[in-house]
Amino acid sequence: MLTDTLFSQVALLFAVGERQKYKAIVKALPQLVENSKFDEIGNLLVSCGSFQVANNFKDIISFFRGNHDKISKIVEIGTFNFASSTLINLLKPEEAIFYGFDNWELGGTKARLIAEWRCRSFPNSHVITGHPLSSSIDIRNLDNTNMLLIDGHHSFRSTLKDSKCFSFLTDGATIFFHDCGLGNRIWGCFWAYYVLQKYNVITPYDGRFENYIARVDAREKPNVKPGEKPEIEFAIGKFRKDEFVKRERLLCDPAFLWQEVCERFEIRPGLDINSQSQTWDELFSDRI
Numbered sequence: 001m002l003t004d005t006l007f008s009q010v011a012l013l014f015a016v017g018e019r020q021k022y023k024a025i026v027k028a029l030p031q032l033v034e035n036s037k038f039d040e041i042g043n044l045l046v047s048c049g050s051f052q053v054a055n056n057f058k059d060i061i062s063f064f065r066g067n068h069d070k071i072s073k074i075v076e077i078g079t080f081n082f083a084s085s086t087l088i089n090l091l092k093p094e095e096a097i098f099y100g101f102d103n104w105e106l107g108g109t110k111a112r113l114i115a116e117w118r119c120r121s122f123p124n125s126h127v128i129t130g131h132p133l134s135s136s137i138d139i140r141n142l143d144n145t146n147m148l149l150i151d152g153h154h155s156f157r158s159t160l161k162d163s164k165c166f167s168f169l170t171d172g173a174t175i176f177f178h179d180c181g182l183g184n185r186i187w188g189c190f191w192a193y194y195v196l197q198k199y200n201v202i203t204p205y206d207g208r209f210e211n212y213i214a215r216v217d218a219r220e221k222p223n224v225k226p227g228e229k230p231e232i233e234f235a236i237g238k239f240r241k242d243e244f245v246k247r248e249r250l251l252c253d254p255a256f257l258w259q260e261v262c263e264r265f266e267i268r269p270g271l272d273i274n275s276q277s278q279t280w281d282e283l284f285s286d287r288i
Helices: 004-035 036-047 054-070 083-091 108-119 156-168 188-198 210-215 241-247 254-265 279-283
Strands: 071-079 097-102 125-129 147-150 169-177 185-187 201-205 234-240 275-277
Touching: 004 036, 004 083, 036 054, 036 083, 036 201, 054 083, 054 108, 054 169, 071 083, 071 156, 083 097, 083 108, 097 108, 108 125, 147 156, 147 279, 156 169, 156 188, 156 241, 156 254, 169 241, 185 188, 185 279, 188 201, 188 210, 188 254, 201 210, 234 279
Parallel strands: 071 097, 071 147, 097 125, 147 169
Antiparallel strands: 169 234, 185 275, 201 234
């Protein structure tokens, strides 16, 4: 049985080892980014605890390559242990401010502590407990955010709740929605993104999501093997502030909007809009 002193020594050695490992990863990433080694970037960040895959990192890197000097303030909902946040902080301009939010329902205190000390490696980077609209931070600090990443609970209702954060975005801000790829499992944020672009609150950054929407056919499952990731995971949109102001009240009625989604895509009735995701068979089993 470990004594308190021995336990503290073991914990300290573990922390030192983790810090050295993290420093090595941070040092290695820029060269991999420069050479577009997306799989290797993914493997490194997975070793940091990321759940994401190479396609995600490719989207983020491609975006920063074309928009680096335009980004001044970034908010991420769902920072977890700062794994993919590491890449974002390496890519952003040094003077750009990063705010990462999480309630750490996943990962608990350990993930929070890891995120807090990892973010200290970067200037103008902050990790905060809670949702941006209900945390301890003064909401005015978030004004004029021009990049938002939504990687929280992923349910339809939760993603619509996250869309209330649009109130502090600049017009034309870029919004990333994680897990919006079309696979055998469809996350609730896929449908939330559909609603937001339908009402012009966001305009799609490229044509990929429209192609996915066109392929939603209850009679034909997507050609993705179980366990495989879809070809894209981020749906990216440009924020339209005028349309958000017009539709803000509508976005507070997720039950109505979910019914609209179900009718548009012939989703079977009775599914829980609080669920993070449903399989193709759960969504359409009585339509096939």
